[in-house]
Amino acid sequence: MRAIHLFWNSAFIKALRSDTVASLSAVILLFLIFLALFAPLLSPHTPYDLSTIDILDSNMPPAWDAKGSVHFLLGTDNQGRDVLSSVLYGLRLSVIIGLGAVVVQVVLGVTLGLIAGYKEGMIGALIMRIADIELSFSTYIIAIFSGAIIQASCGIEYYNTIAMPLLIGIIGISEWPQYARTVRAKVLSEKKKEYVEAARVIGLRPLHIMWKHILPNSLSPVLVICTVQVANAVMSEAALSFLGLGMPPTQPSLGSLIKDGFHYFFSGSWWIITFPSLALILLIVSINSLGDFVRDYLNPRKI
Amino acid sequence: MKLLEVKELSIAFGKPEGNHLTAVDAISFSVDKGERLGIVGESGAGKSITGFSILNLLAKPGFIAGGNIFFKGRDLTKLSEDEMRTIRGNEISMIFQDPMVTLNPVLTIGEQIIEVILAHKDVSYDVARTMAIDALRKVYIPSPEQRLQQYPHEFSGGMRQRIIIAIALVTSPQLIIADEPTTALDVTIQAEIMQLLLHLCEVEKMSLILVTHDLGVVSQVTQQIAVMYAGTIVEMGATESIVLNPSHPYTKGLLNSLPEKADKKTGRLHQISGTMPSLAEIPKGCPFYDRCGVREDICKKKRPLLEKYNDVLMACFVR
Numbered sequence: 374m375r376a377i378h379l380f381w382n383s384a385f386i387k388a389l390r391s392d393t394v395a396s397l398s399a400v401i402l403l404f405l406i407f408l409a410l411f412a413p414l415l416s417p418h419t420p421y422d423l424s425t426i427d428i429l430d431s432n433m434p435p436a437w438d439a440k441g442s443v444h445f446l447l448g449t450d451n452q453g454r455d456v457l458s459s460v461l462y463g464l465r466l467s468v469i470i471g472l473g474a475v476v477v478q479v480v481l482g483v484t485l486g487l488i489a490g491y492k493e494g495m496i497g498a499l500i501m502r503i504a505d506i507e508l509s510f511s512t513y514i515i516a517i518f519s520g521a522i523i524q525a526s527c528g529i530e531y532y533n534t535i536a537m538p539l540l541i542g543i544i545g546i547s548e549w550p551q552y553a554r555t556v557r558a559k560v561l562s563e564k565k566k567e568y569v570e571a572a573r574v575i576g577l578r579p580l581h582i583m584w585k586h587i588l589p590n591s592l593s594p595v596l597v598i599c600t601v602q603v604a605n606a607v608m609s610e611a612a613l614s615f616l617g618l619g620m621p622p623t624q625p626s627l628g629s630l631i632k633d634g635f636h637y638f639f640s641g642s643w644w645i646i647t648f649p650s651l652a653l654i655l656l657i658v659s660i661n662s663l664g665d666f667v668r669d670y671l672n673p674r675k676i
Numbered sequence: 677m678k679l680l681e682v683k684e685l686s687i688a689f690g691k692p693e694g695n696h697l698t699a700v701d702a703i704s705f706s707v708d709k710g711e712r713l714g715i716v717g718e719s720g721a722g723k724s725i726t727g728f729s730i731l732n733l734l735a736k737p738g739f740i741a742g743g744n745i746f747f748k749g750r751d752l753t754k755l756s757e758d759e760m761r762t763i764r765g766n767e768i769s770m771i772f773q774d775p776m777v778t779l780n781p782v783l784t785i786g787e788q789i790i791e792v793i794l795a796h797k798d799v800s801y802d803v804a805r806t807m808a809i810d811a812l813r814k815v816y817i818p819s820p821e822q823r824l825q826q827y828p829h830e831f832s833g834g835m836r837q838r839i840i841i842a843i844a845l846v847t848s849p850q851l852i853i854a855d856e857p858t859t860a861l862d863v864t865i866q867a868e869i870m871q872l873l874l875h876l877c878e879v880e881k882m883s884l885i886l887v888t889h890d891l892g893v894v895s896q897v898t899q900q901i902a903v904m905y906a907g908t909i910v911e912m913g914a915t916e917s918i919v920l921n922p923s924h925p926y927t928k929g930l931l932n933s934l935p936e937k938a939d940k941k942t943g944r945l946h947q948i949s950g951t952m953p954s955l956a957e958i959p960k961g962c963p964f965y966d967r968c969g970v971r972e973d974i975c976k977k978k979r980p981l982l983e984k985y986n987d988v989l990m991a992c993f994v995r
Contacts, residue, residue, distance in 0.1 A: 571778040573733055575765030575792045575843065585791070589782040 388670055395666035398659035405656050409465040416458035417444070421624060426453045432642050448644040450630075451637055459625055460648050466626040467656065470540050471607035475599055477545025478606075482552020483588075483595060489553060490560025490591075491583045501557065504550035512609055515547040520618040533621040540619055544609045551598060559591035593671050600664030604657045611653055627653045677749055678706040679883050680730070680851055685743035687722065687729050687907075689955070692739055697955040700726055700907045702743065704982075707851065707900075712877060712884040714894035714915070716930070717904035720952055723887045726904075727853045730885075731768060732760050747851070766796040769844035770853045771873075774860040775836035779828040785839050786824030789846055796847050811846040812839070815872060834865035838872065845876060851883045858893060870897055891930060895919045903927050906952050906963035913988025923990045925968050962992070970994045 380386060389395055408415060418425055430453035434440050438448075447456040485504075489497040507515070520543055524532045532539070563569065564587055572582045607627075613619035614628025615635075622629060627649045634646025683704050690696025700722040707713050715723045728734050730745055732752060745752040747768065752760070764770075772778045780788060789808040793799065799807070805824070812820035815838040828836060837857065844852055854873065858866040874897050877884050886898055894901055895915055902912040903926065911924040922928045929948040931937070938945045950967040959965060962975040972994055980991040 567772060567774065567777040568780040570733070571770075571772060571840075572780070573764070574731060574770045574772075575795070576761045576763070577765075577791065577795055578761070581791075581795075585783070586780050590780070 385670065389666065392666055394662055398662040398666075401655055402659040402663060405464060405652070405659070406468060408461055409468040412461040412465040416455070416461040417446070418455040418458040420454050420459040420462050423623075428453050432637070434642075435644050447648050448642075450633060450645045451642070456644060456648050459630055460627070460652050463625050463627040463630050463649055464652050464656070466537065466620060466624065467607050467610060467628070467653070470537060470544070470610045470626065471603045473538075473541035474544035474548070474606035474610070475602050477541055478548045478552055478602060479595065479599060481545065482549035483556050483592075485549065486553035486556030487560055487583060487588055487591070490557040491564065491579070491587065493561075497557070500553065504553050507547070508550045510547075512544070512547045512605075513612060516543045516609060516613055517616070517618055519543050519546075520613065524618070529621075533623065536620050536624070540610055540613065543613075544606050547609075548602060548605070551602070552595060555594050555598060556591055559594060560587055563587050563590045597664070597668045597671060600660065600667050604660040604664065607653070607656060607660070627656075678746075679709045679711075679748065680707040680885075681744075681746040682706065682726075682730070683744045683746070685726070685729065685745060686741040687725050687734065687738060688741040689738050691737070692741070696737075696741070698741065698907060698958075699738070699955055700729075701958075703902075703904070703907075703909050704743075705902050705909065705912060707883045707885060709850065710877075710881045710883055711900065712874075712886065712898040713900045713902065714886045714888065714898035715902050715904060716888060716891060716894055718889055718952060720906075721904040722907040723889075723904055724855050727770065727855050727885065727887050730853060731764050731770060733764070762796070765792055765844075765849075766847045767849050768851045768853065769847070769849040770855065771837075771840055771844050771857045773856040775833055775840055776860065778840055779836060781828055784825050784827055785831070789824075789839075789843050792843055793846055807846060808842075811842040814845070814876065815839070815842045817842070833861055834869060837861060837865075837869050841869075841873060841876070845880065845882075848880065849882065851885065852877070853885045853887070855887045856889070857886075859888070859890070866893070873897070891919070891934065903930070906958055907955075908963060908991065909982060909989075910964065910992070911988060911990045912982065917986070917988050921986075923985055923988055924992050925970050925994070926964050929967075929969075 389399060430445065430449050431451050433442055433445050433449040435446065435448045445455045445457070447460065449455055450459070485500050489500040523539060569582060569586060572586050610619055610626060611628030611631065614626050615632045617632065620626040620629050622633070625633065630649035631646055631653070634649065638646050684702045685700060685704070686698060686702050687700040688696040688698045703726065705713065715726065717723050725734060725738060729740055730752065732755070734740070740753050747763070752763070779785065786805070786808060789811060790801070790804045793804040793807050794801070797804070808824060809820045812823060817823050817835065817838060831839065857873065858869050861869060870893055873884070876882070886894060888894055898915050900913070901915050901918045902909045903918070903924065904910070905926050911918060911922070911927045918927060919931065922931050926948070932946045933948060935945060948967055953959060953963060953966065959976070960979065961977050962968070962980050965971050965975050968975065974993050980993050982989045982991045985995060
């Protein structure tokens with residue numbers, strides 16, 4: 374109880390509460406994450422279970438339409454899947470992939486950036502050149518390449534079973550240089566500070582100094598990049614799925630749902646594409662505006 | 677055997693095999709067990725890098741160009757990095773100038789004291805914690821158990837310097853190198869910190885090398901003084917002899933520029949005119965030649981060596 378009280382009254386939460394846009398996005402984001410977490414409990418149907426799908430229910434409009442049914446609140450898609458359930462499950466996948474990819478990016482980027490900053494010279498230069506080369510390609514090119522190569526070499530069947538961890542890995546690998554650059558720059562400035570010298574004077578090992586003294590002092594810009602990158606990773610996943618290189622049709626993410634709906638948009642079935650798109654937009658906008666708030670809050674030069 | 681014996685130590689900046697500038701030129705001094713030595717001189721005289729070279733922590737491109745540093749009979753210039761690490765913070769500790777920046781802002785002071793103990797002593801975390809509390813108590817930090825969980829920003833400048841002293845002393849080193857430990861503090865705290873350092877050195881029978889430009893501080897704390905100018909020691913001897921009866925013209929000038937010696941009528945302070953020669957243009961003769969009031973022709977041609985004069989050592993031809 375005390376912990377909750379302390380948290381509620383902490384400087385960060387107070388600042389968040391006084392910012393209308395940020396607190397609204399926080400509420401929306403928490404709601405979406407809640408939906409994503411409890412998707413299996415909340416959704417009326419299981420979109421992955423093909424035996425529950427009836428082709429006769431296909432292309433049904435939302436419940437408030439005259440042709441709609443109360444069983445399918447947001448209508449059904451061309452195969453008779455409940456749109457509400459697929460959106461909830463898709464949201465769940467998108468959130469998992471977004472967060473997972475950011476974890477991969479942070480682990481890779483921070484470790485490599487830390488090494489590059491602490492060990493200038495050959496190793497550091499090598500790491501940063503690799504980062505430069507990677508940055509000269511667009512994320513999508515790298516993701517499309519690696520996705521296509523793996524699809525071609527493993528076969529589509531196997532690809533579908535490992536699609537989620539694979540997407541996390543691909544999106545993670547294609548975005549680490551941002552973190553590496555930021556962390557390296559921060560480490561370079563931190564390691565000249567006197568507390569690092571003091572740590573060397575008391576006889577600590579370089580690895581210990583790097584890990585326990587320099588790293589914690591270099592992490593605040595990483596936090597800001599993280600929030601923005603979650604949104605980016607979700608969008609990358611949606612884009613890849615939209616192009617057919619992401620999640621398979623049997624486990625649709627928001628991107629694959631948008632892709633499916635896209636084909637039926639002009640034939641009048643607007644709901645198949647609209648609801649996943651709305652969910653995606655809400656998710657991205659709320660993450661981004663929260664990210665902006667975190668960036669302003671952590672900015673040492675804020676007014 | 678002396679605790680620390682520095683012989684003909686030279687420090688240079690640049691490439692060992694190529695171009696380099698000599699910043700410290702063949703200086704020798706020694707510190708006995710329990711003895712306190714002050715190294716005095718103006719900015720750029722080479723005091724601080726002398727301190728760092730003892731711990732073999734010269735920042736690049738600095739390097740030890742010659743000479744030996746014997747600590748308890750072992751030559752520190754020949755030890756490996758791993759062997760050096762067991763000496764740093766354990767047998768020789770260092771205290772820095774600015775307490776506002778030498779503590780890591782994101783770690784509690786408890787973590788920072790305990791990590792030194794764990795790095796050097798084979799004790800459990802709980803024992804290390806008790807040692808940390810004792811160390812804080814020794815430097816008069818009130819309620820150390822609670823203070824252990826606080827971050828550096830929750831302490832004042834004087835308290836932080838006391839914590840740094842606690843970190844330096846917690847492993848019971850035999851030698852402490854204090855690099856201008858009171859320069860960044862305000863005057864009332866300065867005296868307090870110096871008293872504390874002196875008291876702890878006496879109680880723990882530790883030797884101290886006090887690097888400073890403040891003659892007042894040095895005269896209160898140390899038994900020996902070495903006066904450095906442009907990378908060389910120009911005068912060295914017992915504190916009393918040097919402070920009461922300076923021999924070298926530079927030492928005389930330094931003491932004469934103290935505020936107490938200001939001109940009675942005009943109230944103006946005395947000064948040593950001119951500036952110290954830069955590393956790139958240290959003259960062949962006496963480095964103090966340009967600013968010296970008693971210079972002679974020989975001073976320009978030949979470098980005076982540190983030789984016995986009355987009861988001190990002095991590097992000057994004019995006697």
